[in-house]
Structure formats: structure tokens, C-alpha cells
Amino acid sequence: MKPLILRDLKLAFRSGGGFALTLAFFLIVVMFVPFGVGANLDLLARIAPGILWIGALLSCLLSLDRIFQLDWEDGTLEALATSPIPLSGIAIAKATAHWITTGLPITLAAIPLGYLLNLPQQSYLWLFASLALGTPALSFIGAFGAAITVGIKRGGLLLSLLVLPLYIPTLMLGAQVASTGTQNPIQLLALVASISLLCIATIPFACAIALRANLR
Amino acid sequence: MSLWEYANPAKFMALSGRILPTLTIGAGAMLLIGLFWGFFLTPADYKQGSTVKIIFLHVPTALMAINAWLMMLVASLIWLIRRHHVSALAAKAAAPIGMTMTLIALATGAIWGKPMWGTYWAWDPRLTSFMILLVFYFGYLALWEAIEDKDTAADLTSILCIVGSVFAILSRYAVNFWSQGLHQGASLSMDKEEHVDNVFYFPLLVCIGGMVLLFVTLVLIRTRTEIRARRLSALRAREV
Numbered sequence: 334m335k336p337l338i339l340r341d342l343k344l345a346f347r348s349g350g351g352f353a354l355t356l357a358f359f360l361i362v363v364m365f366v367p368f369g370v371g372a373n374l375d376l377l378a379r380i381a382p383g384i385l386w387i388g389a390l391l392s393c394l395l396s397l398d399r400i401f402q403l404d405w406e407d408g409t410l411e412a413l414a415t416s417p418i419p420l421s422g423i424a425i426a427k428a429t430a431h432w433i434t435t436g437l438p439i440t441l442a443a444i445p446l447g448y449l450l451n452l453p454q455q456s457y458l459w460l461f462a463s464l465a466l467g468t469p470a471l472s473f474i475g476a477f478g479a480a481i482t483v484g485i486k487r488g489g490l491l492l493s494l495l496v497l498p499l500y501i502p503t504l505m506l507g508a509q510v511a512s513t514g515t516q517n518p519i520q521l522l523a524l525v526a527s528i529s530l531l532c533i534a535t536i537p538f539a540c541a542i543a544l545r546a547n548l549r
Numbered sequence: 550m551s552l553w554e555y556a557n558p559a560k561f562m563a564l565s566g567r568i569l570p571t572l573t574i575g576a577g578a579m580l581l582i583g584l585f586w587g588f589f590l591t592p593a594d595y596k597q598g599s600t601v602k603i604i605f606l607h608v609p610t611a612l613m614a615i616n617a618w619l620m621m622l623v624a625s626l627i628w629l630i631r632r633h634h635v636s637a638l639a640a641k642a643a644a645p646i647g648m649t650m651t652l653i654a655l656a657t658g659a660i661w662g663k664p665m666w667g668t669y670w671a672w673d674p675r676l677t678s679f680m681i682l683l684v685f686y687f688g689y690l691a692l693w694e695a696i697e698d699k700d701t702a703a704d705l706t707s708i709l710c711i712v713g714s715v716f717a718i719l720s721r722y723a724v725n726f727w728s729q730g731l732h733q734g735a736s737l738s739m740d741k742e743e744h745v746d747n748v749f750y751f752p753l754l755v756c757i758g759g760m761v762l763l764f765v766t767l768v769l770i771r772t773r774t775e776i777r778a779r780r781l782s783a784l785r786a787r788e789v
Contacts (some may be wrong), residue, residue: 481692484696484701485695491691491695494688495688495692497684498684498685498713499712499713499716501681501720501723502720502723505723505724505727506723506726509726521726535715536712539711539712542704543704543705543708546700546704546705547701549701
């Protein structure tokens with residue numbers, strides 16, 4: 334599994350600039366919010382956690398079709414399916430590589446971007462924690478959506494329609510952790526982490542079923 | 550003799566053809582009686598006036614919107630485990646009906662909400678959950694349409710339905726955390742069964758029964774159509 338993760342990381346870094354594209358997109362989404370709602374600092378401070386979370390979701394969505402699509406097109410996926418690693422293991426490796434190239438940079442970039450949106454001082458730690466614990470769920474759910482739509486030509490729009498509803502609970506709880514009015518952020522943070530753990534534990538099996546159906 | 554016998558499309562067609570007329574008449578009669586009873590023979594509520602009568606459409610459709618998804622979940626599990634084609638087709642047949650029920654429930658709720666709460670829409674936990682359910686129906690239906698190979702489509706939509714169910718339930722409870730402090734959820738989403746008087750309760754039960762029968766009837770009709778379409782394409786493939 335480790336060589337597979339390393340291979341995906343190398344591919345991501347050597348072609349298409351790795352996570353730079355995702356981060357550029359994240360920056361643009363965040364930059365557009367003051368253009369849309371006005372540069373009122375109080376308003377921005379109130380909506381900053383939600384904006385950063387939605388920006389993270391959308392940036393994550395952008396690179397989902399890369400998880401399986403290229404390997405599907407050139408037949409690598411079929412070769413991988415006959416390897417000794419089970420398909421669910423391959424899904425774990427792919428989702429992990431996706432998290433390292435997307436979720437992790439997004440989590441780190443959210444801190445400076447939070448400053449742009451006048452994120453309140455005490456929220457930085459909570460935002461960082463909620464993104465760090467929540468983005469693995471995004472990558473694993475995304476891998477599931479990518480596995481389902483891998484055989485569909487021009488499946489990008491369908492992929493977003495399938496994946497975004499599945500992101501709802503993570504977004505609701507995650508954005509809530511960092512907002513200022515929250516009484517009990519630890520409790521919500523634990524729920525976000527539990528969704529991530531649930532996804533890591535179960536989604537790879539669903540991915541394997543979807544990939545098998547597509548490869549048949 | 551067991552339920553699994555009807556996994557055979559020929560047997561399913563024979564049985565469903567035999568019981569469909571009875572079911573159709575039953576559904577129509579129950580809905581007519583229930584709605585007539587509810588709309589014309591019940592008194593107006595002392596607080597809500599005659600707007601309360603939309604409950605006879607709102608509650609049954611809302612119930613069926615959720616039950617349709619549950620039925621799709623069970624049918625999807627049966628397809629994944631035992632690979633009975635009728636089961637996959639029944640799940641496909643139920644989805645548009647469930648989506649329509651969700652839409653009717655949302656629409657009647659909005660119409661009821663305007664005079665009662667002064668707004669068509671509020672981000673109340675229950676309303677939000679129904680909006681989320683609607684989005685799940687959209688995704689499920691879109692996936693069926695997008696895949697050409699029938700068995701692959703059945704497999705992928707089944708696994709989507711199962712994963713979707715888990716996340717729909719997660720959303721249902723995440724909504725409660727999310728709307729804390731924004732809204733006083735309890736006073737808006739009144740637990741109808743507990744508060745409703747017997748005068749309203751019995752016609753409501755008839756309406757719910759009628760809606761269940763209507764759902765079963767429509768699913769049977771649509772499943773029969775799917776089976777016939779499948780046969781037709783098989784025949785065409787043989788000709789060419």
C-alpha cells in the first residue's frame with residue numbers, strides 16, 4: 334500500500350503542480366466572498382468559519398475525479414485489481430494520497446486565509462482542529478463518489494451531485510466548531526472526528542463494491 | 550412457497566397483474582374517503598381555522614417520502630445480496646415516486662407554514678432534513694440515468710442508496726446541532742400524532758392508509774413497466 338501512496342504522491346507533484354492548483358482555487362473562493370458580500374469586517378468575522386469550510390469542500394471536490402479516473406483510463410486500475418492488495422486497500426491508499434495532496438494543504442492554508450476574512454482570534458485553533466479532523470472524511474467520501482462515477486464519461490457534474498449531499502453532516506458540524514457562538518466546541522469536534530473515523534472504517538468497502546461493479 | 554418466488558419476473562408479473570386492479574380501487578377509494586372526510590366533515594381548528602386541513606395531505610406524503618427511501622434501501626440490499634432483478638427494478642421504480650412525495654410534502658408544508666408561522670420557509674431541523682432528502686433523491690435518480698449497462702447501474706445505485714442512507718441519518722441528527730441557537734425547533738415542529746384530536750386522527754389514518762396503497766400501486770405499475778422495457782430491449786437485441 335505504501336508504494337501505491339508514494340506513486341500517487343509523485344504523480345500529483347510531478348504533473349499538474351500537486352496541491353498548488355487546489356490552493357489557488359481555495360484562495361480565489363475565499364477572495365470572492367468579500368467581493369460578493371462587501372468588505373464589512375464584522376460580517377466577515379461572523380461568516381468566516383463557514384466560508385472557509387465551504388471553500389475547503391469545493392477545493393476538495395475539484396481534484397476528486399483524479400483519484401481513479403486516470404488509472405481507469407490507462408488500465409492501471411485493472412492491473413491493481415489483480416494485485417494481492419484487496420480493492421478496499423487500494424481505495425484506502427488512493428484516498429490517503431488524496432488527503433495528503435488536498436486535505437492537508439487546505440488545513441494549513443486555512444489559517445492565513447482566515448486572517449483575510451478577519452476570523453476572530455479564538456477561532457483559529459478550532460478551525461484548524463475541525464479541518465484537520467474533518468478533511469479525512471471529505472477525501473474518503475470523495476473517493477467513494479469517484480469510484481462510482483469512474484466509468485461514466487463526463488461524470489464531473491454527476492460526481493458533485495452525488496458527493497456534495499454526503500458532505501452535509503461534516504460541513505454542518507465542522508463549520509459549527511469554529512463559529513464564535515458555539516457553547517461546546519469539544520463535543521462537536523468529537524462528532525466531526527467520529528464521522529471521519531466512520532468514513533475511514535467503512536467507505537473503503539463501499540468503494541471496493543463500486544470499483545468491482547465498474548470493472549466487471 | 551416463499552416470498553422469494555416472486556423474484557422470478559414471470560411470477561411477479563402474474564401476481565402483480567392479478568392484484569393490481571384491487572389495489573388501485575382500494576387506494577383510490579381510501580384516498581377519496583379520507584380526503585373528503587378530512588376536508589369537508591371535520592370541524593375547523595379553533596386556532597388554525599380551516600388551514601389545518603392540509604394535514605390530510607401533508608402528513609401522509611411526508612411519511613411516504615421517508616418510507617419510499619426505506620423501501621429502496623431494503624430493495625437495494627436484496628439486490629446486492631441475492632441479485633434478484635425485480636428487486637433492483639422496484640428500487641428504481643420507487644425513486645421518482647418518493648421524490649414526488651418529498652416535493653408534495655415540502656410544498657404543502659410551505660402553504661401551511663405561511664398562514665401559521667408567517668413564512669413559507671424556515672431553516673427548521675425538520676424542513677432542512679426534508680430538503681436534504683430531496684437532494685439525495687436527485688443524486689440517486691441522476692445516477693440511474695447516467696449509466697448505460699443495466700446491471701452496473703443497479704449495483705452502483707444500490708451501494709449509493711446504502712451509503713446515502715447512513716449519511717441521510719447522520720444529517721438528520723447533525724441538523725439538530727447545527728440549528729441550535731438559531732431556532733426554537735420544538736415549537737415549530739410540533740409532534741402531530743400527540744396533539745391531534747380524534748376528530749382529525751381517524752380521517753388522517755384513512756388518508757395515510759390510502760397513501761400507502763397508492764405508493765404500492767404506483768411502484769407495482771412502474772416495476773411492471775421496467776420489466777416490460779427490459780424484455781423489449783432483450784427481444785430487440787436478439788433481432789439484430
